[in-house]
Amino acid sequence: MGEEMVICIGCPLGCRTKLRIDRRGEVAKVAGNKCKEGRQYVVEEYRNPVRTFTATILTEKSIRPLLPVRSNRPILKSKLKEAARTLIQKKVKPPIKMGQVILPDILNTGADVIATDDLLN
Numbered sequence: 001m002g003e004e005m006v007i008c009i010g011c012p013l014g015c016r017t018k019l020r021i022d023r024r025g026e027v028a029k030v031a032g033n034k035c036k037e038g039r040q041y042v043v044e045e046y047r048n049p050v051r052t053f054t055a056t057i058l059t060e061k062s063i064r065p066l067l068p069v070r071s072n073r074p075i076l077k078s079k080l081k082e083a084a085r086t087l088i089q090k091k092v093k094p095p096i097k098m099g100q101v102i103l104p105d106i107l108n109t110g111a112d113v114i115a116t117d118d119l120l121n
């Protein structure tokens with residue numbers, strides 16, 4: 001048994017919740033949430049936290065040295081550093097349109113890394 005504090009970011013209230021964890025590592029009780037959706041969010045955040053991956057990628061043959069990118073869906077939080085390391089090894093050349101896939105299925109997560117801006121010459 002143990003306890004975990006998780007802040008719900010489901011809405012601007014930002015409820016501070018307390019999760020009671022049983023011997024098997026499962027969530028036995030949630031307190032501090034003000035709605036059902038918040039309970040669902042914090043349990044999922046405890047079990048399987050995900051984040052949208054955001055970064056910049058080096059460019060070549062462009063006056064702009066970096067292009068901002070993000071994943072088109074959240075990926076496991078535990079994979080964010082590895083995703084950043086993967087991106088460091090890549091360079092892109094113009095022209096690139098906002099929303100264009102830069103790196104498909106990063107780390108076999110099912111998420112594509114896409115440009116969040118245009119890259120012209």
Ligand code: SF4
Nearest residue numbers: 008010011015034038
């Ligand atoms: S628990 Fe509900 S009310 Fe509280 S922050 Fe999360 S979504 Fe908002």
